[in-house]
Amino acid sequence: MRVRVLGCSGAIAHGCRTTSFLLDDDVLIDAGTGVGDLTLDEMARIHHVLLTHSHLDHVASLPLMLDAVAALRLAAGAPPLQVHALPGTISALQAHIFNNLIWPDFSRIPSAATPLMRFVPIAVGDVLHVGGKAIEVLPAVHTVPAVGYAAAAATGYWVFSGDTERNPAFWQRINQLPVAMLVIETAFSDREKDLAHRSLHLSPATLADELDQINPARPHPRYPIYITHTKPAETGLIMEEIQRFGATPSHAQDLRHDIRWLSAGMAFEL
Template sequence: MSIRVLGCSGAIAAGCRTTAFLLDEGVLIDAGTGVGDLTLGQLARIEHICISHSHLDHVVSIALLADAVMNIRGAAGRGPVTVHALPATIAALRDHIFNGIIWPDFTRLPSTEQPVLDFAPFEVGDRLQLCGREIEVLPAAHTVPAVGFAIRGKQGYWVFTGDTGPNPALWKRLAGLDVHFLVIETAFGNDDLELAQVSGHLCPSQLQIELASLAPGVLVYVTHIKPGERTTVMAELAELAVDQRLDALQIGQVMNFG
């Protein structure tokens, strides 16, 4: 099993891409701007997209991917790419993106009988079986309905928190999982604690409290840092007293585990 980091920034700038992970070759976890670095052939091999929440930095490439691969998949007689998300997230995508105003409705194109996109709702606690992998839907605490994901491997679980503030429900669930990798967000520096709280994100002081609920030795990667905050956040993370090693997630990084 491999997970490639296509994007891990909280916004765009030179060298920064927003959140997207490629699981093996067939599954996207979120669909931020980093998806655009895949070749057309790689895009055409994606069968499933799991979306954590409806914010633009996590969903923008669903629309562009559908447009890019429609003819290729149609010529090959392949079925639709399935977008898995909370019902509220699917409703937001239908109402605000695939509405014929912002973007065409690719759940009806090139035809209603053979569309390039399909939506499949899930709920927190569901275990999805996608391309031979088990993906559990985890709770998140954000400003819109949101989730994280845990992907099961032979060595344990790769866990992505999604965009989240302090989240007791997550740690309650993770206590029952053998977590190998934890990808957790820290969007702002400590000076922006109030902004982090209002916007449903973490800053380093909050992350320290959250990680007290995590077993020692778990590999922790910090994601979703705003480009202008990176130097501050990394300096503050280096000062944290935690039982885990913290590293900033890097675009292009590949995490391999059984």
């Protein structure tokens, strides 16, 4: 499985794109502004979109992408784009985006029987079989209904936390999986740790506590951990704070974490 990072920033700025990952060429994890760097043909090859939650930085490109490739999909007789999301996320999109006020309701265009897009409800614990891939829905703790994902690959699981704060259930599950790579958010610096807590995001100090929950008894506990979703104005400080704790053994374990920085344009073969 190939994972292409289209966007991994917590906001926009020059060179910053918000969250979106392309698995192979047909499954999109979140639809942030990074989708806009795909060609029309690349967007038209996407058949499944898996959303973590309804916040704008994770869904902004979904309505625009549908509009951009509508003619291509209709001419090719493509099936509806399958948008997999929690029921609460689907309700938010229907009420606030695809409402014929902010954007056309592509779940009923060109007709309700043959739409360009179809919503598919999911639940934590589901294993989705999409595009020849098995992707498990993981728990997340955020200000709106939210999830993460674990995609099975030849070398292990590619795991994405989604937007989350402290999340014991997440670690309980991934400690049972052969993880090849973890992508985890750290939106704010410790200087903004109160804001991070109120908005249910991680800061470096909270991230350190969360990483302590990696089970050291696992056969391969030291998998690469990629940091995502940093706010552009805070990225430098967040990097410094994470490097300080990442360079020393963790609080509870004699284990040095392999912490790396994620950036748009990266691609991984798993």
